[in-house]
Amino acid sequence: MSPAQKLEISCDDPEQKTTPGNLTPNETEILETVADAWNNIIRDVSGARTDSNIPANSDDKCGNFADDYVNIKTMLQTSSDGGGAENGDSEEVPNSGNGGGGKASSVLKPSPSVGMSLENLMEVPIGSSGKNGGSENGSATSMMDEAWEQLSRSYVYFKGQRVGTLAAIDTGGEALNYNQVFVRDFVPCGLACLMKTDADVDIVKNFLLKTLHLQGWEKRIDNFTLGEGVMPASFKVIQDPSRQKEVLQADFGGTAIGRVAPVDSGFWWIILLRSYTKCTHDYSLSELPQVQRGMKLILNLCLSDGFDTFPTLLCADGCSMIDRRMPEHDGKELIERIDKRITALSYHIQNYYWLDFTQLNNIYRYKTEEYSHTAVNKFNVIPESIPDWVFEFMPLRGGYFIGNVSPARMDFRWFLVGNCIAILSCLATPSQATAVMDLIEERWTDLIGEMPLKIAYPALEGHEWRSVTGCDPKNTRWSYHNGGSWPVLLWLLTAASIKTGRPQIAKRAIELVEQRLAKDGWPEYYDGITGRYIGKQARKYQTWSVTGYLVAKLMIENPSNLLIISLEEDKKIAKPKLTRSASWTF
Numbered sequence: 001m002s003p004a005q006k007l008e009i010s011c012d013d014p015e016q017k018t019t020p021g022n023l024t025p026n027e028t029e030i031l032e033t034v035a036d037a038w039n040n041i042i043r044d045v046s047g048a049r050t051d052s053n054i055p056a057n058s059d060d061k062c063g064n065f066a067d068d069y070v071n072i073k074t075m076l077q078t079s080s081d082g083g084g085a086e087n088g089d090s091e092e093v094p095n096s097g098n099g100g101g102g103k104a105s106s107v108l109k110p111s112p113s114v115g116m117s118l119e120n121l122m123e124v125p126i127g128s129s130g131k132n133g134g135s136e137n138g139s140a141t142s143m144m145d146e147a148w149e150q151l152s153r154s155y156v157y158f159k160g161q162r163v164g165t166l167a168a169i170d171t172g173g174e175a176l177n178y179n180q181v182f183v184r185d186f187v188p189c190g191l192a193c194l195m196k197t198d199a200d201v202d203i204v205k206n207f208l209l210k211t212l213h214l215q216g217w218e219k220r221i222d223n224f225t226l227g228e229g230v231m232p233a234s235f236k237v238i239q240d241p242s243r244q245k246e247v248l249q250a251d252f253g254g255t256a257i258g259r260v261a262p263v264d265s266g267f268w269w270i271i272l273l274r275s276y277t278k279c280t281h282d283y284s285l286s287e288l289p290q291v292q293r294g295m296k297l298i299l300n301l302c303l304s305d306g307f308d309t310f311p312t313l314l315c316a317d318g319c320s321m322i323d324r325r326m327p328e329h330d331g332k333e334l335i336e337r338i339d340k341r342i343t344a345l346s347y348h349i350q351n352y353y354w355l356d357f358t359q360l361n362n363i364y365r366y367k368t369e370e371y372s373h374t375a376v377n378k379f380n381v382i383p384e385s386i387p388d389w390v391f392e393f394m395p396l397r398g399g400y401f402i403g404n405v406s407p408a409r410m411d412f413r414w415f416l417v418g419n420c421i422a423i424l425s426c427l428a429t430p431s432q433a434t435a436v437m438d439l440i441e442e443r444w445t446d447l448i449g450e451m452p453l454k455i456a457y458p459a460l461e462g463h464e465w466r467s468v469t470g471c472d473p474k475n476t477r478w479s480y481h482n483g484g485s486w487p488v489l490l491w492l493l494t495a496a497s498i499k500t501g502r503p504q505i506a507k508r509a510i511e512l513v514e515q516r517l518a519k520d521g522w523p524e525y526y527d528g529i530t531g532r533y534i535g536k537q538a539r540k541y542q543t544w545s546v547t548g549y550l551v552a553k554l555m556i557e558n559p560s561n562l563l564i565i566s567l568e569e570d571k572k573i574a575k576p577k578l579t580r581s582a583s584w585t586f
């Protein structure tokens with residue numbers, strides 16, 4: 001395969017592959033935001049505006065920041081189963097199965113996370129965070145140490161090499177499938193390995209290659225054959241007694257509880273590949289023919305007809321990983337399809353999914369049964385279908401992307417993952433990104449609570465719980481996926497906070513997590529309206545709860561780590577003109 005045909009992982013200009021040189025304009029922009037953010041943090045923790053070293057006027061905030069910004073810039077420039085999965089490969093066997101009140105103080109306390117001097121932090125190269133992210137604060141340091149220890153206990157070995165992490169190491173409960181390596185769960189683990197001092201890149205590379213290998217299996221569930229690009233939800237290493245060797249067993253949803261198809265695994269795989277490349281500058285991995293093929297299969301799958309219309313799959317921003325032109329042949333054709341899809345997706349998300357006070361008021365006043373292109377109420381939403389809670393919840397300042405949009409029905413619920421990923425992937429406009437962070441501040445008790453972070457708000461109750469969840473006892477109100485609080489989400493909130501120049505938000509959430517998470521044994525999730533109780537069926541020592549915390553700390557202590565996960569805006573995409581007013585600001 002000639003280089004011209006390759007799908008390139010979007011990191012730097014090709015010239016930078018071996019000798020990282022100047023920052024791209026987008027990186028410069030991110031760093032300017034980060035620089036601003038740090039100035040804000042310093043002001044917050046130093047008690048602020050009376051400090052003679054810090055400008056009293058917020059308009060001056062870039063004033064004395066130039067030096068810090070130059071430091072960051074210099075630093076970056078110089079561092080720079082079942083499921084019927086079967087296969088004839090002797091290494092693998094098919095799976096045997098078939099086919100509170102929000103007690104958060106409004107005054108920010110000095111955080112252990114920012115106790116270090118800014119200069120020291122900024123001199124640390126990308127991928128490093130002091131002593132593996134430890135801070136000077138004793139308890140936070142011991143929590144970091146414990147987290148690294150827990151992470152290392154979770155490693156899964158295959159033929160002597162680390163290839164992933166167990167989802168949980170809870171000896172107290174039934175393992176179910178928590179003794180497997182989940183693709184999505186490994187992402188924060190891999191990021192922690194990449195961001196730490198002396199980045200531990202091997203495990204990430206092994207994981208990417210092993211899961212890619214599993215993608216190559218013929219995937220049959222019942223009598224259906226899954227698309228070639230489908231990545232497994234999870235896999236495990238088992239000892240095959242007949243062959244007396246270790247073999248891999250993968251699940252493509254065929255044995256998952258509820259038989260849920262792993263829609264997101266391929267996206268996460270590409271995202272992690274990009275993070276690996278960004279961190280290591282090792283382009284040889286993404287250029288391997290089998291890796292090229294894997295990427296193309298995933299893209300073909302999510303760019304196929306129907307993928308853009310089926311609501312649960314309308315999250316195809318895995319495409320935005322590839323933000324450089326791919327010159328020829330199938331690469332070129334894929335890029336064109338990606339460009340078209342992102343333009344349409346951006347328009348759709350930014351217009352139809354966006355809700356703020358003004359837009360809520362517009363919907364409240366909608367006329368119905370409109371016909372033709374001039375219709376304002378395009379999806380014929382009946383205003384009476386707006387749930388009462390939205391009117392209470394919506395602040396004057398702030399806004400968010402709602403859960404789903406379909407004819408005559410809008411799911412007005414807040415979902416943290418979608419909102420943060422929209423920010424990190426630039427699907428949100430800058431003013432929408434700011435408004436999302438405003439909303440989090442305005443509705444802190446509801447969205448962050450006592451133990452961060454609510455996965456969705458509000459919980460479904462009564463009739464809605466019965467009809468939507470099918471009376472699922474695990475998803476009772478304010479539990480698990482139905483308004484439960486998931487510590488793993490801390491890393492996403494932190495990344496979005498830093499990207500929007502609002503790291504204080506992450507810092508506040510980290511402080512809450514530091515009060516309980518380790519003491520509670522790193523549970524998978526918390527229950528209750530403010531997330532006060534350890535989840536009913538939550539596993540303890542859930543690996544991604546551990547690494548969600550680690551990644552959040554590694555980013556807050558060294559904001560340049562954000563570049564490993566945040567995507568840059570593709571300037572080429574025509575920005576849809578927003579017809580609605582941006583969120584209300586004072």
Ligand code: GLC
Pocket residue numbers: 167178182184185
């Ligand atoms: C639960 C979560 C899923 C996670 C798995 C393993 O099923 O919903 O997202 O991957 O546990 O931790």
